[in-house]
Amino acid sequence: EAEVAQSPRYKITEKSQAVAFWCDPISGHATLYWYRQILGQGPELLVQFQDESVVDDSQLPKDRFSAERLKGVDSTLKIQPAELGDSAMYLCASSLRGDADTQYFGPGTRLTVL
Amino acid sequence: AQSVTQLGSHVSVSEGALVLLRCNYSSSVPPYLFWYVQYPNQGLQLLLKYTSAATLVKGINGFEAEFKKSETSFHLTKPSAHMSDAAEYFCAVSDRKTGTYKYIFGTGTRLKVLA
Numbered sequence: 001e002a003e004v005a006q007s008p009r010y011k012i013t014e015k016s017q018a019v020a021f022w023c024d025p026i027s028g029h030a031t032l033y034w035y036r037q038i039l040g041q042g043p044e045l046l047v048q049f050q051d052e053s054v055v056d057d058s059q060l061p062k063d064r065f066s067a068e069r070l071k072g073v074d075s076t077l078k079i080q081p082a083e084l085g086d087s088a089m090y091l092c093a094s095s096l097r098g099d100a101d102t103q104y105f106g107p108g109t110r111l112t113v114l
Numbered sequence: 115a116q117s118v119t120q121l122g123s124h125v126s127v128s129e130g131a132l133v134l135l136r137c138n139y140s141s142s143v144p145p146y147l148f149w150y151v152q153y154p155n156q157g158l159q160l161l162l163k164y165t166s167a168a169t170l171v172k173g174i175n176g177f178e179a180e181f182k183k184s185e186t187s188f189h190l191t192k193p194s195a196h197m198s199d200a201a202e203y204f205c206a207v208s209d210r211k212t213g214t215y216k217y218i219f220g221t222g223t224r225l226k227v228l229a
Contacts, residue, residue, distance in 0.1 A: 006157075033216065033217075035217075040221075041221055041222070042118075042219030042220050042222050043158070043204070043217070043219050044219070045216045048214055048216055055214055091157055091158070102148075102160055102163060103160075103217060105150075105157035105158040107155075107156055108156070108157050110155060
């Protein structure tokens with residue numbers, strides 16, 4: 001069964017350092033999402049791609065976060081510089097087209113900022 | 115704005131007892147609704163979804179949910195809890211109004227199953 005891949009699974013960094021997360025969606029899925037899940041809360045969308053274009057990045061802290069999906073396949077989310085409040089689970093999801101299509105989630109990257 | 119409210123951040127049931135997890139939504143357009151389960155340090159797995167077909171939706175692992183428009187609810191049920199059901203459950207609504215179809219999640223309900 002096809003799955004969304006994410007790496008690394010765990011990342012520990014010090015504040016002010018740069019971190020990057022990678023996501024490989026299910027093959028053929030045009031829509032890719034990055035969510036942030038703070039402990040004890042539900043996931044919140046950071047950025048949504050349709051192919052290589054950003055559809056929604058209204059909740060992305062653009063002064064320190066960036067995301068790209070250059071060839072419309074895999075994607076990278078970067079934080080520079082990391083802050084203590086960025087400690088969270090970062091989840092990637094993909095869907096075939098968007099709309100009513102189910103979003104399939106990867107295992108996530110647990111980020112701890114010291 | 116669309117939103118989801120999950121009543122009860124923690125629910126405990128005995129093994130074999132009925133599981134009922136509550137979800138109410140707010141949406142100005144007919145919603146698409148989802149229930150996901152999350153085990154510790156893992157991603158989210160889809161249990162079931164409602165996309166305006168049958169109001170009673172059956173999902174995996176014996177779970178089902180009923181869409182009630184009059185109550186703006188989409189509660190998740192399972193007749194008999196199993197120890198393996200212990201996890202966190204999230205209700206989500208798809209944002210159809212803006213056309214992005216991004217998910218708006220509730221804050222989650224942690225289910226504990228007692229032996």
